[in-house]
Amino acid sequence: MRETSDTSNGPPGIRESRFSRIFEECYEHVLAYSIRRTNSKEDAEDVAGHVFELLWQKLDSLAPDAELLPWLYAVARRRLANLRRRQLTKDLHQGELRFRTELNPGSHLNIETQDEIRHILLAMERLSDQDRELLRLLAWEGLKHAQIGEAFGISVNAVAIRIHRARGRLRDHLQTEETSAEVGND
Amino acid sequence: MISDKQLDDLIARTNPILTVPKVTADKKLSICESILASARNPELMPDDHIRLHRSVRLSVENRIGILDIDDGKANVLTMDVIHAINQALQICELDSEITVIAIIGRPEILSAGLDRNLFFGDDGRVSETLNALGHLIIRLYGSKLRIVTACTGHAIAAGALLLLASDLRIGKSGSFQIGMNEAAIGVTLPDWALALAKHRLTKQANQLTLSTGQLYQVVDAINAGFLDKVTNENIRQVALDEADLLSALDLEVYREAALSARKKCLAEMKQHIALSQSENHD
Numbered sequence: 066m067r068e069t070s071d072t073s074n075g076p077p078g079i080r081e082s083r084f085s086r087i088f089e090e091c092y093e094h095v096l097a098y099s100i101r102r103t104n105s106k107e108d109a110e111d112v113a114g115h116v117f118e119l120l121w122q123k124l125d126s127l128a129p130d131a132e133l134l135p136w137l138y139a140v141a142r143r144r145l146a147n148l149r150r151r152q153l154t155k156d157l158h159q160g161e162l163r164f165r166t167e168l169n170p171g172s173h174l175n176i177e178t179q180d181e182i183r184h185i186l187l188a189m190e191r192l193s194d195q196d197r198e199l200l201r202l203l204a205w206e207g208l209k210h211a212q213i214g215e216a217f218g219i220s221v222n223a224v225a226i227r228i229h230r231a232r233g234r235l236r237d238h239l240q241t242e243e244t245s246a247e248v249g250n251d
Numbered sequence: 252m253i254s255d256k257q258l259d260d261l262i263a264r265t266n267p268i269l270t271v272p273k274v275t276a277d278k279k280l281s282i283c284e285s286i287l288a289s290a291r292n293p294e295l296m297p298d299d300h301i302r303l304h305r306s307v308r309l310s311v312e313n314r315i316g317i318l319d320i321d322d323g324k325a326n327v328l329t330m331d332v333i334h335a336i337n338q339a340l341q342i343c344e345l346d347s348e349i350t351v352i353a354i355i356g357r358p359e360i361l362s363a364g365l366d367r368n369l370f371f372g373d374d375g376r377v378s379e380t381l382n383a384l385g386h387l388i389i390r391l392y393g394s395k396l397r398i399v400t401a402c403t404g405h406a407i408a409a410g411a412l413l414l415l416a417s418d419l420r421i422g423k424s425g426s427f428q429i430g431m432n433e434a435a436i437g438v439t440l441p442d443w444a445l446a447l448a449k450h451r452l453t454k455q456a457n458q459l460t461l462s463t464g465q466l467y468q469v470v471d472a473i474n475a476g477f478l479d480k481v482t483n484e485n486i487r488q489v490a491l492d493e494a495d496l497l498s499a500l501d502l503e504v505y506r507e508a509a510l511s512a513r514k515k516c517l518a519e520m521k522q523h524i525a526l527s528q529s530e531n532h533d
Contacts (some may be wrong), residue, residue, distance in 0.1 A: 085283060092279060092282070096274065097272055102265055118290045121287065139476055146311060181261070181264075195348065
């Protein structure tokens with residue numbers, strides 16, 4: 066999502082209108098991105114709010130033709146990671162470690178499909194945070210390689226290589242999941 | 252084999268919400284106004300870090316867990332501070348995104364060590380604190396992650412032990428004292444600390460530390476084995492730049508090489524602490 070006209074780095078009124086326009090275009094996308102990763106509307110709203118507060122601070126350093134959505138996703142990703150760490154801190158304070166399992170998003174689907182989704186969720190959980198996020202940006206957010214590169218601060222080539230490797234690792238994990246499910250069914 | 256397309260379709264099916272949520276124009280306007288109101292006032296801006304203690308905070312940037320220690324005074328390592336640093340290490344080690352931990356002191360002091368008054372009080376509390384410190388130092392030295400420590404000024408006694416347990420130690424140039432002065436102030440170093448000093452310090456520095464409690468000026472602290480580099484630039488930035496370089500290196504290689512070289516020393520340290528704890532129980 067690129068800005069439609071050049072109103073950057075101007076007087077306060079123009080700065081505000083630039084901010085409002087970006088907010089108008091991107092807020093719901095950032096909110097959706099955050100809900101997908103927190104399963105909590107309150108946390109997602111907190112993340113989205115933080116993202117746009119940071120946008121206000123950094124507005125003058127962002128080029129008028131910059132691809133903004135990947136940048137906003139990158140800020141949201143860091144904020145979400147900190148929310149997870151805060152939760153971990155609370156758990157440590159309580160003397161227990163609870164490992165979060167993802168809400169099953171396919172609860173309205175039939176059992177066979179739910180099983181399939183459970184398999185892929187388990188395999189995804191075994192990926193590193195970075196691999197998982199790369200694949201989700203592609204499949205959930207529908208970003209192109211160049212946009213993912215913007216979000217991670219890496220080249221398009223590097224994105225292609227990392228996605229290729231992440232898919233390879235996911236295939237391996239899926240294979241393992243299937244094998245253990247078969248053993249379990251025997 | 253599942254094709255890329257099939258794989259992407261499968262991942263897409265795990266998406267908990269398929270459509271972008273609609274927010275009404277009124278609600279959007281009110282959210283936008285409230286963000287602008289707090290954004291215009293930097294004091295209201297949320298600070299994106301985790302505070303584990305009033306003087307210990309953890310933030311994460313570019314795969315680096317940044318642990319700032321600042322009590323506004325001498326950065327004394329109390330039991331609470333030791334516990335908070337331990338927690339920060341645990342959080343970083345559980346986080347697959349973090350590959351390096353940077354420990355950063357406050358201006359002009361990394362740490363003056365344990366509270367000196369502790370040694371004039373209850374013996375039980377002394378050994379409890381020393382054992383907790385020992386566990387922390389072992390955790391640092393045996394961490395699966397690389398540790399970079401910014402020695403922002405003085406590092407005395409337990410403060411110097413933080414340096415000995417780190418992978419890369421950067422000192423701020425200036426008239427600062429670094430070392431373990433226990434022998435000079437009549438405090439006996441615990442055996443686990445002796446084992447670490449023997450492993451990290453030069454033979455001469457180790458002898459001087461044990462017999463005289465010698466403190467070193469920053470440049471001499473490199474030769475003794477307390478520091479690796481000295482900078483007169485912004486030490487926080489230098490430490491984070493170094494941490495950034497380290498974050499690109501292979502962690503498995505580090506775990507295999509560095510940790511294996513420390514294995515014997517770590518085992519010896521653990522043994523000393525176990526012995527000290529069992530003596531306390533007797």
